[in-house]
Amino acid sequence: MAIMGTGGVGGYFGTRLALAGHDVQFIARGRHLDAIRAQGLTVRSPLGDMHLPHPAITDRPADIGPVDVVLLGVKLWDTETAAQAIRPLVGPGTAVISLQNGVVKDEMLRAALGDAAVVGGVCYIAATIEAPGVIAHSGTLQKLVFGEYGGQRTPRVEAFRQACEQAGIEAVVSEDIARAIWEKFVFLVGLSGATASTRCALGPVRSHPASRRLLLTLMAEAVAVGRAEGVALPPDYAEDRLRFCDQLPADMTASMLRDLLQGHRLELPWLSGDVSRRGALRGVATPYNSAVADILALHVQPG
Numbered sequence: 001m002a003i004m005g006t007g008g009v010g011g012y013f014g015t016r017l018a019l020a021g022h023d024v025q026f027i028a029r030g031r032h033l034d035a036i037r038a039q040g041l042t043v044r045s046p047l048g049d050m051h052l053p054h055p056a057i058t059d060r061p062a063d064i065g066p067v068d069v070v071l072l073g074v075k076l077w078d079t080e081t082a083a084q085a086i087r088p089l090v091g092p093g094t095a096v097i098s099l100q101n102g103v104v105k106d107e108m109l110r111a112a113l114g115d116a117a118v119v120g121g122v123c124y125i126a127a128t129i130e131a132p133g134v135i136a137h138s139g140t141l142q143k144l145v146f147g148e149y150g151g152q153r154t155p156r157v158e159a160f161r162q163a164c165e166q167a168g169i170e171a172v173v174s175e176d177i178a179r180a181i182w183e184k185f186v187f188l189v190g191l192s193g194a195t196a197s198t199r200c201a202l203g204p205v206r207s208h209p210a211s212r213r214l215l216l217t218l219m220a221e222a223v224a225v226g227r228a229e230g231v232a233l234p235p236d237y238a239e240d241r242l243r244f245c246d247q248l249p250a251d252m253t254a255s256m257l258r259d260l261l262q263g264h265r266l267e268l269p270w271l272s273g274d275v276s277r278r279g280a281l282r283g284v285a286t287p288y289n290s291a292v293a294d295i296l297a298l299h300v301q302p303g
């Protein structure tokens with residue numbers, strides 16, 4: 001397997017897979033790569049800390065050659081460059097599974113790598129690069145959902161499910177992965193848009209009638225756009241996600257709020273911005289997502 005982007009997501013899941021005995025080749029760059037080469041890759045997690053003293057790691061994916069599975073864990077602005085870089089890793093049966101947020105990622109991967117390579121995927125976790133060479137996992141959630149776009153349970157999907165099971169990763173094979181990706185997207189568009197634009201955690205956002213309406217409407221617009229694109233989301237799915245939000249910890253925030261507060265680049269154009277863009281193409285009104293995209297536009301690029 002290869003992990004393209006050894007960050008919060010790639011570093012966490014890759015480390016688990018490597019510790020379970022799988023041949024995992026990590027791809028990283030910069031100070032993070034240097035630190036991992038010098039001191040190994042460390043994951044701090046409430047489920048138990050992990051350490052790979054000498055992981056196979058490179059910044060030259062072409063040296064790795066074809067693999068069974070590529071997990072893509074780069075931020076969305078790096079998708080096209082990463083897709084070109086992993087071309088030498090993709091053989092006839094290789095599954096490229098993006099763990100990124102958003103719904104546009106697999107469209108970009110298909111354009112670069114062809115339809116056959118792309119297996120849909122989505123992940124549920126909160127993990128970040130705490131320091132070069134060190135990944136910090138918050139909470140205990142660590143789940144992958146993946147599947148072929150046609151819904152078939154192919155040997156490559158089943159083999160990866162088994163690998164995850166051996167590695168102690170909660171893994172679910174979806175027969176409607178497009179819908180599974182949209183389900184996460186709906187929730188994340190609401191959580192990221194509402195927490196980042198108010199600069200508040202979920203607890204306060206859901207308890208004030210106005211910010212609760214903001215949260216619900218951001219999700220409802222995403223549902224309307226998904227349904228207009230033919231995704232089988234129930235019409236009341238936003239209300240379902242609002243009930244889900246009511247059960248989550250009050251201090252929960254989206255990674256986009258954390259990025260905003262730390263002055264990092266934002267994935268906004270691929271979240272609320274993408275709802276707005278897709279809505280315009282389908283004739284679906286998305287005033288709340290468009291407003292969030294406009295309000296936060298100044299912060300998308302740091303500096």
Ligand SMILES: NC(=O)C1=CN([C@@H]2O[C@H](COP(=O)(O)OP(=O)(O)OC[C@H]3O[C@@H](n4cnc5c(N)ncnc54)[C@H](OP(=O)(O)O)[C@@H]3O)[C@@H](O)[C@H]2O)C=CC1
Nearest residue numbers: 005006007008009028029073074075078100101125126127
């Ligand atoms: N973190 C989380 O908890 C969750 C994240 N996601 C999604 O997963 C995706 C990844 O997020 P996250 O793990 O937080 O991102 P990170 O920034 O933590 O990790 C991405 C890593 O990939 C590296 N990278 C990018 N391009 C290359 C390249 N060409 N060669 C080598 N290394 C490269 C980056 O290096 P550099 O820093 O130099 O750019 C960085 O170290 C995002 O789409 C995010 O929305 C989804 C669920 C949860």
Ligand SMILES: CC(C)(CO)C(=O)C(=O)O
Nearest residue numbers: 123124125126254255256
């Ligand atoms: C909501 C969460 C933590 C779920 O994985 C996420 O994807 C994000 O904040 O980017």
